[in-house]
Amino acid sequence: MLTLEDVRVRYGAHEAVRPCSLDLAVGETVALVGPNGAGKSSLLKAIAGLLAFEGRVAFRGRPLAELDARARARTVAYLPQARTVHWPIAAREVVALGRLPHRAAGQRESEADAAAVEWAMRQTDVPALAARPVDRLSGGERARVLLARALAVQAPVLLADEPVASLDPYHQLTIMAALADYARRGALVVAVLHDLSLAARFCGRVILMQDGRVVGDGAPAEVLRAEALERHYGVEPYIGSHEGQRVIVPWRPLAK
């Protein structure tokens, strides 16, 4: 269980995340949705300990702030929105960087590290790219390699900022399935998503944010209703259903 108590993020006078308290359970795949500037990324970064925030974040009752840096990194894995890789190193080497929190300085890659790297690369369908330098990959391929890097940490909490943003439809579906599968095996996955159909289909819980506030929290059918999308996104959605699942397509912007 990941517990957020009055987590609040301020950039000077601007309040990016207003005090928010949440209980997030291991086994859940949580979609964090909302318009641009709603505070989704700031909330993820606060949980990951990447920016200064007020309040408390605890995992299994223990405040994350009390853990040393390596233990914390083994507990919470984070995939940023930016897909930066500064050197043209091979895809497999990128994924292997996810094992850094499991190794002390000077220690070489163990068999467990190698197994985790292979497993993570299979999850995101990148074993064939293993030897390719990342600068020779397409944007979507690089995004999958970087997600494999985050999965390779094998942390019980995985925070992913727009993990499927630049992927083709095939990989959007397979990667979302892989994330849901990772959660089912005993992890908490929190993913920032803009595709509401994917959120409704693959996530058991949706948290909707606007202006730094959590304005909706619950099952997809409760949160992703037409009137909520009109009010918070300013769009009129088409909401249909296919094979018993919700299909949500933003259709028309509403006059502001």
Add this chain to the structure above:
Amino acid sequence: MTTRGVGRCAALAVLAAAAAAASLAVGRSSGGAVLGLGGPDLAPAILAEIRLPRALLGLLVGGTLGLCGAALQGLLRNPLAEPGLLGASSGAAFGAVLVFYFGLAGPQSLALPAGGVAGALAALAALYALAGRRGDFLTVILAGIALNALAAALTSLALNFAPSPYAALEILFWMLGSLADRSLAHVWLVLPLMVPGWIMLAAAARGLDALTLGNETAASLGLDPRRTLWLVVGGTALAVGAAVAVTGVVGFVGLVVPHLLRPLFGFRPSGLLLPSFFAGALLTLVADVAIRLMPPGPELKLGVVTALLGAPFFLHLVMRPRAAALPGD
């Protein structure tokens, strides 16, 4: 590092050791090069007091420049970074120039390198005082570049007010960089600064790898970018400051060596540190031996040779992949 990488690194170490041996075997007198170790004309004193310090300092200084170049390029994720970028090297040069200026520099005297070391440490302290509290990358780099410019300007000021033209010339010549006429005392002076500097850089290795994925990902991997930053900046200031204090400015080694090694060892920053040390030592020692093999005349300065060879070579390295990338070219 892969098994092949370990083999290549060992080969570089052997070559560096061979270059150090060559440095012991080649001397220079007013008549030009003097070859050989033995012979009745070579007193053991020459070996111990002239050639040994020169070979050892070539190894230490060259290795330091290569290592620091690789670490700084990894830190800044920019292949243009070089050990002199953040002010330690010009701080050391200014410290040494002040010693000249006040006429304290005697032959074989340690006042000169001591002044250089003090200058490097002062530059580091100033950098920390200016940028340490905020500790973000851009502040530290910009403050370092500003300090670098300030130290260079102060050096020019000292030259401007040099007590005599001879003194100005002496300062200029020293700044060109050389390993000649140093003693074992210089070695003992720099080691206590270089060794902790190397250790700090080695401790930054994992942090440098993590920085490949950006500051946020590095922090999420438990490797605080600010810690990596200060390990590299502090380690470089200590090691390069000490190097410049005894040899003057030897350019291009730190810039070129990591570029040379990337095709052999890959781009991962931690995998380049140790090979860059050996390759830096190798390059510096080879250049320093070549100087002694030149025809009779005034001895070329090491810094002049490394820059003369380094600049065109660097240009070649940089242009090559560009040309290959042009289709139908």
